Amino acid sequence: MTDSARELLQLVPKAEGKQSMKDFKSDQEVRWCPGCGDYAILAAVQGFMPELGLARENIVFVSGIGCSSRFPYYMNTYGMHSIHGRAPAIATGLASSRRDLSVWVITGDGDALSIGGNHLIHALRRNVNLKILLFNNRIYGLTKGQYSPTSELGKITKSTPMGSLDAPFNPVSLALGAEASFVARTIDSDRKHLTEVLRAAADHPGTALIEIYQNCNIFNDGAFDALKDKQRAEEALIRLEHGQPVRFGADGSRGVVRDRAGELTVVTVTPDNEADLLVHDAHAASPTTAFALSRLADPDTLHHTPIGVFRAVDRPVYDSLMSEQLDTAIEQQGKGDLATLLAGGDTWTVVG
Amino acid sequence: MTSQVSSPAEQADENAAGRQRRPGGAKDVRRLNRVIIRFAGDSGDGMQLTGDRFTSETASFGNDLSTLPNFPAEIRAPAGTLPGVSSFQLHFADHDILTPGDAPNVLVAMNPAALKANVGDLPRGAEIIVNTDEFTKRALAKVGYADSPLDDGSLDGYQLHPVPLTTLTVEALKEFDLSRKEAERSKNMFALGLLSWMYHRPTEATEKFLTSKFAKKPDIAAANVAAFRAGWNFGETTEDFAVSYEVAPAARAFPPGDYRNISGNLALAYGLIAASRQADLPLFLGSYPITPASDILHELSKHKNFGVRTFQAEDEIAGIGAALGAAFGGSLAVTTTSGPGVALKSETIGLAVSLELPLLVIDIQRGGPSTGLPTKTEQADLLQAMYGRNGEAPVAVVAPRTPADCFDAALEAARIAVTYRTPVFLLSDGYLANGSEPWRIPDLDELPDLQVQFAQGPNHTLEDGTEVFWPYKRDPRTLARPWAVPGTPGLEHRIGGIEKQDGTGNISYDPANHDLMVRTRQAKIDGIDVPDIEVDDPDGAPTLVLGWGSTYGPITAAVRRLRAAGESIAQAHLRHLNPFPANLGEVLKGYDKVVVPEMNLGQLATLIRAKYLVDARSFNQVNGMPFKAEQLATALKEAIDD
Numbered sequence: 001m002t003d004s005a006r007e008l009l010q011l012v013p014k015a016e017g018k019q020s021m022k023d024f025k026s027d028q029e030v031r032w033c034p035g036c037g038d039y040a041i042l043a044a045v046q047g048f049m050p051e052l053g054l055a056r057e058n059i060v061f062v063s064g065i066g067c068s069s070r071f072p073y074y075m076n077t078y079g080m081h082s083i084h085g086r087a088p089a090i091a092t093g094l095a096s097s098r099r100d101l102s103v104w105v106i107t108g109d110g111d112a113l114s115i116g117g118n119h120l121i122h123a124l125r126r127n128v129n130l131k132i133l134l135f136n137n138r139i140y141g142l143t144k145g146q147y148s149p150t151s152e153l154g155k156i157t158k159s160t161p162m163g164s165l166d167a168p169f170n171p172v173s174l175a176l177g178a179e180a181s182f183v184a185r186t187i188d189s190d191r192k193h194l195t196e197v198l199r200a201a202a203d204h205p206g207t208a209l210i211e212i213y214q215n216c217n218i219f220n221d222g223a224f225d226a227l228k229d230k231q232r233a234e235e236a237l238i239r240l241e242h243g244q245p246v247r248f249g250a251d252g253s254r255g256v257v258r259d260r261a262g263e264l265t266v267v268t269v270t271p272d273n274e275a276d277l278l279v280h281d282a283h284a285a286s287p288t289t290a291f292a293l294s295r296l297a298d299p300d301t302l303h304h305t306p307i308g309v310f311r312a313v314d315r316p317v318y319d320s321l322m323s324e325q326l327d328t329a330i331e332q333q334g335k336g337d338l339a340t341l342l343a344g345g346d347t348w349t350v351v352g
Numbered sequence: 353m354t355s356q357v358s359s360p361a362e363q364a365d366e367n368a369a370g371r372q373r374r375p376g377g378a379k380d381v382r383r384l385n386r387v388i389i390r391f392a393g394d395s396g397d398g399m400q401l402t403g404d405r406f407t408s409e410t411a412s413f414g415n416d417l418s419t420l421p422n423f424p425a426e427i428r429a430p431a432g433t434l435p436g437v438s439s440f441q442l443h444f445a446d447h448d449i450l451t452p453g454d455a456p457n458v459l460v461a462m463n464p465a466a467l468k469a470n471v472g473d474l475p476r477g478a479e480i481i482v483n484t485d486e487f488t489k490r491a492l493a494k495v496g497y498a499d500s501p502l503d504d505g506s507l508d509g510y511q512l513h514p515v516p517l518t519t520l521t522v523e524a525l526k527e528f529d530l531s532r533k534e535a536e537r538s539k540n541m542f543a544l545g546l547l548s549w550m551y552h553r554p555t556e557a558t559e560k561f562l563t564s565k566f567a568k569k570p571d572i573a574a575a576n577v578a579a580f581r582a583g584w585n586f587g588e589t590t591e592d593f594a595v596s597y598e599v600a601p602a603a604r605a606f607p608p609g610d611y612r613n614i615s616g617n618l619a620l621a622y623g624l625i626a627a628s629r630q631a632d633l634p635l636f637l638g639s640y641p642i643t644p645a646s647d648i649l650h651e652l653s654k655h656k657n658f659g660v661r662t663f664q665a666e667d668e669i670a671g672i673g674a675a676l677g678a679a680f681g682g683s684l685a686v687t688t689t690s691g692p693g694v695a696l697k698s699e700t701i702g703l704a705v706s707l708e709l710p711l712l713v714i715d716i717q718r719g720g721p722s723t724g725l726p727t728k729t730e731q732a733d734l735l736q737a738m739y740g741r742n743g744e745a746p747v748a749v750v751a752p753r754t755p756a757d758c759f760d761a762a763l764e765a766a767r768i769a770v771t772y773r774t775p776v777f778l779l780s781d782g783y784l785a786n787g788s789e790p791w792r793i794p795d796l797d798e799l800p801d802l803q804v805q806f807a808q809g810p811n812h813t814l815e816d817g818t819e820v821f822w823p824y825k826r827d828p829r830t831l832a833r834p835w836a837v838p839g840t841p842g843l844e845h846r847i848g849g850i851e852k853q854d855g856t857g858n859i860s861y862d863p864a865n866h867d868l869m870v871r872t873r874q875a876k877i878d879g880i881d882v883p884d885i886e887v888d889d890p891d892g893a894p895t896l897v898l899g900w901g902s903t904y905g906p907i908t909a910a911v912r913r914l915r916a917a918g919e920s921i922a923q924a925h926l927r928h929l930n931p932f933p934a935n936l937g938e939v940l941k942g943y944d945k946v947v948v949p950e951m952n953l954g955q956l957a958t959l960i961r962a963k964y965l966v967d968a969r970s971f972n973q974v975n976g977m978p979f980k981a982e983q984l985a986t987a988l989k990e991a992i993d994d
Contacts, residue, residue, distance in 0.1 A: 081848025093674030336658030
């Protein structure tokens, strides 16, 4: 992390005393369906917040519409449950006008990628200091089970009795294409991993997008079982760790190499090819390899799904740039004087 | 009377004085009370710049003035065509005037298209200055002239001044190292110089302006100054212009003070900066470029040294979304747009109604529906502002009446927003936005105090004695809820678009609570403290003309004409459209007839009829242009006589 990045994160005041998970629970009854993956994410976030040690009053959760967007009501911080898809825009105005706040956006696959797709990509390219948690359950839950922009092609739902015709978005690929400076993926049920990713995102100056695979046990149950079942996950799940060779499978028997055409492919690790394994570099200046990793997974079977931080690079943060322009303007023109401004250049006087 | 007086109605305003010699000059100088000039040319001819400069010269000379820029939506429409004509009309006088004038006394036509598009507006006897160089066979044919109107006698009723403006400009600039094309581009400055001579305008400011505008291209600056001077000298020497005119400063029209010329959008931008200072809140503008509102975004972007944050969003929705986020954070938050943008912002305005946060929504209305007429004026967004949201979502609505009044209207909108924690619509329009007039620069101590108090601590005691913060516990007088900004310890709370329980702000689907909240939000807007409407009714007339917004100038000019002709008519003009002034119902009931002129199909009239059961009659015009005073006077006369 650069010095300026560190400085930016220090603009948010620290909590005075020691905090506990309880401090972050609001008095509101949580109203998700029993068994919803959202509970696990809420618990992970509430459990992680004390570690950040930020003043609770300087933390704001902003959400859109959808099941996940009820999240702010359950956090004992400032919060806004806004309208469908617009949370990144609202949070942009808040974060860029108040650099002393830690601003978190809670959104879902429909909220962020369908109705709010435009705001998401523009927040990412601007690199506003926001932490965006995208709960991806690959279904519309709150409207009772229509296909979402991350549903697999051919998905049978209430609105697609003969199968959906839309090719899905890959949120990580989309974010990387939108110039995101931090992109990660994690899973609702893996609290340890989820917390690690939250930690990395919180430390990142600028927009951090975390895609969280989240199970909707009512309308799309088991969508991520391939990644959760211990046996199956061994073959399916690839845990990315910065600076480490990309390996997975039983005893790391499988790995990722770059083939002659420059494509990433999965191989069985042998003493001959072990040295050729791709070493994950989340800080690579170019997003090319991160993008290639985001394309490894089979969208239907979820085989070879990487989780972890795909990309974390420092680049100028929008809120800081905006603030610097204000400072520069004052340096160059002096602090604004209203009387001088109103008088302008060409005036005349009428004498009574 | 001079030949420049254009119609019997306008003669009511005239009081031409005698001739006098200009000291040291050989030509006649006549004194006029007022003049209306229209510069017209291709959209690439620089007519708006020419008009702006003439306006600045006129303002600094001390005349009262009013302007009407009129240009196509295309940046460069096909050259020489009727749709490509851009014009700038300026009315200036030695007395108080209210409109850019109905009919020009002088038309400067830079090409046949400009002549053809505008000659129909000229009264007989008007002066026409044409650039003869552009009257080629091809250019004439392009706009359907079989023969040149300069030769066929069709302009016999006018005072025609054929001037080879292009040739003279190129000739004047031959010592500069410029291509012919570059030299030709200064012909608008030649025309400006000629008109500046004709009307004795001060010239130093224009020369200074040109030097600074082209500071990086000193050759071009010098060429423009030379063309400007050549135009002036041409007037002085050529025999074709035998007379020049004086219009004395309008000293008596203005209360004492320092004045400047100002357009509506500039006044609005300044009003927002002033409101930010008076409220002691940082200004945040979230906006997306749209005609005719973009100039406010441009202007505010220049004033970052006032702590102004401007955010050019990815779309209209993000513009208002960001503003609402900033409002939550304690900024004086603004979004600027026009009608199509308001349509996109509607859902967020509804959210702001539900969140009860201060937010200024500035709508510079233009012709609609849909894309409509982007560069033309209209008042057809009133009902959209009033009702264009789902659910019962009342907002306050204010409207400025003149370009300079946009400054005060911005302060008033901010007062309502921060006092009542509500979105406020400010309905300006294209005519106010681009038009300009002299403005008395206010002393800062005249500005209203808009200081607000953020919530600092608990505001409610539970039965068990616990002190808590309730985000929806209201001020009993204003019904405003507390504005508790993030960063305030102990006031952590969650707000959202779902219906909230009265007081606690927690989610509530309780039927009785929803009924209460809907009625409370309405009562808050209905209870906004707005001043009574004042009626100008010197002789107890039976007929009242009621207007709102930018029709103030034309309505007042029409009323003056009627009164000068011995008619009796009362006039009132609304600043507040929601809520209406408390005395409005009583005022309306005091008249036999109420006439409501609007640049829409009767939107205010609809509101008035619904609310007060008054048989208000509409007079409507939706041609993208402001009312003309004479036409309004005729319509009002018909209503009086009816």
